């Protein structure tokens with residue numbers, strides 16, 4: 001009996017959380033703590049030092065911090081041979097290339113970076129990519145709480161890139177827009193030719209609409225996260241998967257399939 005208990009303790013995934021006192025980090029700590037197959041071994045926040053995670057024997061580190069520190073964290077994890085699950089935003093194609101370069105020198109390490117861990121949000125992005133080729137017009141409106149540091153959101157940026165790629169593949173030209181006289185910002189940010197509008201208001205958590213238009217009809221695909229617990233099933237899925245996925249995985253799509 002004692003042997004069995006010790007063996008199952010050995011099998012728990014040892015997880016460290018960076019940004020552990022943040023809005024999402026708190027939920028990650030709760031979710032990991034409640035998961036029967038995981039052990040929360042380190043809660044690291046501003047000023048604590050990353051070695052708290054390696055000293056505690058973390059096999060997977062989850063990062064929900066800020067875009068200005070996340071690259072240093074990832075580099076450190078990869079150098080330490082610790083797998084990483086990253087929700088922090090700010091990942092341009094250049095940043096992803098740098099991560100691939102670091103991972104090339106550590107072929108056993110896995111990193112999952114997802115712009116959104118909400119299962120509904122992942123489906124919203126997939127549905128938008130699928131719809132894109134059928135509509136000449138598309139715009140994205142994302143809505144978030146006012147303490148968010150970045151705009152537009154990582155989810156909206158990723159959606160715009162997916163939609164733009166699908167349009168290009170289908171041979172669609174630029175989105176029609178006759179605007180000649182514009183107050184700066186009125187038409188939103190241009191991400192690969194797709195206009196993205198960012199709303200910030202108290203009471204919101206994380207919401208997005210993708211509006212498609214063609215002659216005589218529109219299609220609106222909307223997703224709402226009303227609570228940060230919505231991200232936890234995706235985070236736990238990535239923690240479970242990352243140790244057996246060496247290299248870089250971007251987005252949850254491959255894990256859901």
Ligand SMILES: NC(=O)C1=CN([C@@H]2O[C@H](COP(=O)(O)OP(=O)(O)OC[C@H]3O[C@@H](n4cnc5c(N)ncnc54)[C@H](OP(=O)(O)O)[C@@H]3O)[C@@H](O)[C@H]2O)C=CC1
Pocket residue numbers: 018019020021022023024025044045046047064065066067069086087088089090114115116117118154231
């Ligand atoms: N992919 C997804 O599904 C989701 C992604 N996000 C993204 O996750 C990130 C965090 O969001 P959120 O939790 O709302 O933000 P918060 O500001 O609430 O949390 C970030 C936390 O990280 C801490 N932190 C800052 N620097 C460091 C450091 N060097 N080491 C350890 N901890 C540090 C902050 O401390 P302090 O406040 O003292 O600076 C804070 O506690 C954002 O980029 C957000 O866009 C959010 C929701 C879902």
Ligand SMILES: O=C(O)C1=N[C@H](C(=O)O)C[C@H](O)C1
Pocket residue numbers: 089115116144148149152153154155156205206207
């Ligand atoms: O900061 C947030 O809150 C969120 N950030 C991510 C993003 O920028 O897309 C994911 C979700 O929208 C919540």
